[in-house]
Amino acid sequence: MSKNEKVSKSVIRRLPRxxxxxGELLREGITKISSRELAERMSVTASQIRQDLNCFGGFGQxxxxxxxxxxxxxxxxxxxxxxxxxxxxxxxxxxxRALAVHLxxxxxxxxxxxxxxxxxxxxxxxxGGIRVSPxxxxxxxxxxxxxxxxxxxxxxxxxxxICEKLISLxxxxxxxxxxxxxxxxxxxxxxxxNVHLGDSLMALCYGITNSETEKTESPDQM
Amino acid sequence: MSKNEKVSKSVIRRLPRxxxxxGELLREGITKISSRELAERMSVTASQIRQDLNCFGGFGQxxxxxxxxxxxxxxxxxxxxxxxxxxxxxxxxxxxRALAVHLxxxxxxxxxxxxxxxxxxxxxxxxGGIRVSPxxxxxxxxxxxxxxxxxxxxxxxxxxxICEKLISLxxxxxxxxxxxxxxxxxxxxxxxxNVHLGDSLMALCYGITNSETEKTESPDQM
DNA sequence: TAGATTGTTAATCGATTAACAATC
DNA sequence: TAGATTGTTAATCGATTAACAATC
Numbered sequence: 001m002s003k004n005e006k007v008s009k010s011v012i013r014r015l016p017r018x019x020x021x022x023g024e025l026l027r028e029g030i031t032k033i034s035s036r037e038l039a040e041r042m043s044v045t046a047s048q049i050r051q052d053l054n055c056f057g058g059f060g061q062x063x064x065x066x067x068x069x070x071x072x073x074x075x076x077x078x079x080x081x082x083x084x085x086x087x088x089x090x091x092x093x094x095x096x097r098a099l100a101v102h103l104x105x106x107x108x109x110x111x112x113x114x115x116x117x118x119x120x121x122x123x124x125x126x127x128g129g130i131r132v133s134p135x136x137x138x139x140x141x142x143x144x145x146x147x148x149x150x151x152x153x154x155x156x157x158x159x160x161x162i163c164e165k166l167i168s169l170x171x172x173x174x175x176x177x178x179x180x181x182x183x184x185x186x187x188x189x190x191x192x193x194n195v196h197l198g199d200s201l202m203a204l205c206y207g208i209t210n211s212e213t214e215k216t217e218s219p220d221q222m
Numbered sequence: 223m224s225k226n227e228k229v230s231k232s233v234i235r236r237l238p239r240x241x242x243x244x245g246e247l248l249r250e251g252i253t254k255i256s257s258r259e260l261a262e263r264m265s266v267t268a269s270q271i272r273q274d275l276n277c278f279g280g281f282g283q284x285x286x287x288x289x290x291x292x293x294x295x296x297x298x299x300x301x302x303x304x305x306x307x308x309x310x311x312x313x314x315x316x317x318x319r320a321l322a323v324h325l326x327x328x329x330x331x332x333x334x335x336x337x338x339x340x341x342x343x344x345x346x347x348x349x350g351g352i353r354v355s356p357x358x359x360x361x362x363x364x365x366x367x368x369x370x371x372x373x374x375x376x377x378x379x380x381x382x383x384i385c386e387k388l389i390s391l392x393x394x395x396x397x398x399x400x401x402x403x404x405x406x407x408x409x410x411x412x413x414x415x416n417v418h419l420g421d422s423l424m425a426l427c428y429g430i431t432n433s434e435t436e437k438t439e440s441p442d443q444m
Numbered sequence: 445t446a447g448a449t450t451g452t453t454a455a456t457c458g459a460t461t462a463a464c465a466a467t468c
Numbered sequence: 469t470a471g472a473t474t475g476t477t478a479a480t481c482g483a484t485t486a487a488c489a490a491t492c
Contacts, residue, residue: 020418201327
């Protein structure tokens, strides 16, 4: 499927966005699009789109453009949106509960199959059809269900130990919402997405403080 | 505070991480650190740290290193973590409710001052001490409270209109969790953080499918 | 002073954009 | 065929890393 060279992280991170925009086009009933038109919609350059896609293959047709439906399928296949990867959610606090019921996992190639929490007050409840189990059941559960993804909504301090345990239980990918900065290196074959909501919010604050109200050089009349 | 050249987005996005690690050091009672030691902890290069910091000023001391507490304060000031920017949350669904109660806004320079939802079933409830108000009250509320940040946890279709309205009401920054791709361009003075959780999850799935199990060239004995 | 480590300049690397030949 | 648009190579740009003189 892919050409043999390693695809850069920047390219990968743009694929889901292409996938979304192509879905939108499809819903609008648009069947064909040129890189130029798509670029305009997405506020990127046509060059970038063509370069990105050509990391994986020639999906277009010269003189014509790209078939929207076909291209979307191709990108979906590259991302693996039909994979139904089994995922466990660790931590059923506010954020964990929201992630359990708010997201359409099937749409993103996943399938939530277990929810765990160490707090007895939270176990037993049902979230989106899945019972919250005590953390002590995690090991036996993983032996059976063999989840490849763990979604971490746990306190910073407990994160390192739980990560280690999950890796030993066969988890290959971490969607990490904890304040623990999970290292990507030294873990061959393990994929990590650290989602630091606080960092994102601080970056937003920076934008406010250092707002682009910077006047151009012209001193204006006065 | 800052040198006159525009600081690149890559640098800005690293600042919150520095801020977090420095906080951690402080908690550990470490008062001084060299760029080399910090780099090792953070799995980055010492060069990058020094380059990043020198976008804003010389915070270190040659032959010594950086004072942890002082450097943390400086970065905090750059980010504006003491700013207490007023923020409104739009959409009190699962994700919205989690964001209302799960985050320590004060820690990140913000202050949640209003929650709105168009669904009557959700209005009236209290989340983290704030009543959920009907969206029809948004305009009068903004006139009084003058929020500069909007946190969007709303459906894709309603997002464009609400964004436009919020901008007209003086909102300067959007923390956007909706599936709408809010444009950053064409909106001078407006800062946007699009947090596409689905994109993040798909990138994770890509990592699983295309796992780094790629053997090195050596064919191994067999 | 000698040793250490910054601040900063220069070199390298990678990613983006532009250009254009290939081709539908 | 002529026109359009891709796939791909080359040029540019920006970000990262290395090197080292300044200096504490």
